[in-house]
Amino acid sequence: MPLCEPSARWVLQFCHSYDGPFLDCARQYAVLFKGTPYKVCTVYLTGSPSVEVEQGSASDEVIFLDYASAQVRGLKLAAIRDFKRIVATRDFALCIAHRFKPVYIALLGSALPVIGVHHAFGDYQRRSRQLFANFFARRLSLLGVSNAVCDDMRACLGGWPSDRIETLYNRIDVEAVQAEQVSREVAREHLGLPQDAWIVGNVGRLHPDKDQATLIRGFAMAFSQLPPDSLLVLMGSGRLDRKLKALATELGVSESVRFIGQIPNGRRYFKAFDQFVLSSDHEPFGMVLLEAMAAGISVLASDCGGAPEVVPGADALFPLADAEVLATRLRAATTHGDKAGPAGVQPCFTDAGAFARFWTLPSVRRVLKEEGSDA
Incomplete structure (x- = not known):
C-alpha cells in the first residue's frame, strides 16, 4: 500500500x-x-x-x-x-x-x-x-x-x-485503449484497406532505427506462402519513404506493400491488422506492442532492446535484421492462428x-x- x-x-x-x-x-x-x-x-x-x-x-x-x-x-x-x-x-x-x-x-x-x-x-x-x-x-x-x-x-x-x-x-490503461479502438471493419474502411486481405502491420517512423527494410524483405520472402491478397501496411512517415518504396519494387512486392503515412491517433485502427511486427534495432520498450496486444493482434518483434520483455514468448521474436527468420514467423502466423489478445497485456504493463x-x-x-x- x-x-x-x-x-x-x-x-x-x-x-x-x-x-x-x-x-x-x-x-x-x-x-x-x-x-x-x-x-x-x-x-x-x-x-x-x-x-x-x-x-x-x-x-x-x-x-x-x-x-x-x-x-x-x-x-x-x-x-x-x-x-x-x-x-x-x-x-x-x-x-x-x-x-x-x-x-x-x-x-x-x-x-x-x-x-x-x-x-x-x-x-x-x-x-x-x-x-x-x-x-x-x-x-x-x-x-x-x-x-x-x-x-x-x-x-x-x-x-x-x-x-x-x-x-x-x-504501461497502458487497457480498458481506455480498447474503448478507443474501432472494429476491424471500420478500421480498414478508414485506412482504405480491403476487408478480406490478410494484413501485416507496422507503426513507426520510416527511419533506420525502425528497420522496416528487414520487414519488407521478410514479407517478400514469405509472400508466396501467405494467404492470397496479403498486404504489408506501413503506418508512418519519414526520410526513408522513397528508399523503402524502391526496395519493395526491387523485391517485386510493391503492389502488396502499402505506405499509408502518418495517421492521427493511429492506435485506434490497430484492429485493421492480422499480424503486428516491430522490427526496430534498439527499441527501449515498444509501447505499440502493448497497444497491438490490447487490440487482440498477434505480435512479432526483433529480439533486442526492451521488446523481449514485452512480447509473450520466444516464438514472437526474431533475430535483429534477420529477414529469413521473420519470413518463417510470418508463415507460421497464418497457420497457427494464435492471438495475443487482451489477456496478452501482462499485469506489469x-x-x-x-x-x-x-x-x-x-x-x-x-x-x-x-x-x-x-x-
Whole structure:
C-alpha cells in the first residue's frame, strides 16, 4: 500500500515535452498518486499551453513553461530559475523528472529528492553526465522503462547501488485503449484497406532505427506462402519513404506493400491488422506492442532492446535484421492462428500493476520514509 501522510502533499512531475508518447508518460505517472493524499503538479519544459494536454495529463495542476528547444540548450539558467519559483509555491515531497534535461534542472533548481525516469538508451554515456549523476547520487534515483534501459544505465554508472536504478515498465490503461479502438471493419474502411486481405502491420517512423527494410524483405520472402491478397501496411512517415518504396519494387512486392503515412491517433485502427511486427534495432520498450496486444493482434518483434520483455514468448521474436527468420514467423502466423489478445497485456504493463510496483520500490519508500511517512 502507498506510504502517505495524513495531510496532502504535492509531487512535482517535470517533463521535457508532451510530444509523441510523452503526454501518456505524464499520465502514467500522475495516476500512480490517484486515491492517495498526494496531489500532482505536472510541468512541461517545452510546448505551448494546451487544454487537451491539461486534460490528458491527469494531474491536479499543469504548468507550461513554454520554452523553445533552442532555449534549453547549454546551462539552462532561465529554466532553473523558473523551476525554483515553482518549487517555492507548494509543499513538494519529491520530483519525478522525465529524461535527462528535466533531471538536470530539477537537481540544480531544488533540494528535492529526484526520481529520474529514462525512456531511451545512452542517457549516461557522456562522461559529463556520469559525473553529474554521481555528484547528486544521494538525491537521485533512476527508473528505466525496461530492464534493458536499466542495464544500459548500470553499465554507464558503475558502482551505483542496485536499489538506485530500478525498472518500472511503461504501461497502458487497457480498458481506455480498447474503448478507443474501432472494429476491424471500420478500421480498414478508414485506412482504405480491403476487408478480406490478410494484413501485416507496422507503426513507426520510416527511419533506420525502425528497420522496416528487414520487414519488407521478410514479407517478400514469405509472400508466396501467405494467404492470397496479403498486404504489408506501413503506418508512418519519414526520410526513408522513397528508399523503402524502391526496395519493395526491387523485391517485386510493391503492389502488396502499402505506405499509408502518418495517421492521427493511429492506435485506434490497430484492429485493421492480422499480424503486428516491430522490427526496430534498439527499441527501449515498444509501447505499440502493448497497444497491438490490447487490440487482440498477434505480435512479432526483433529480439533486442526492451521488446523481449514485452512480447509473450520466444516464438514472437526474431533475430535483429534477420529477414529469413521473420519470413518463417510470418508463415507460421497464418497457420497457427494464435492471438495475443487482451489477456496478452501482462499485469506489469497496466496502470494497476504499475501502481502496485511503484509503491514498493526501495527508492520511493526511502524518499517517503525520509520525509516522515509511515513505513
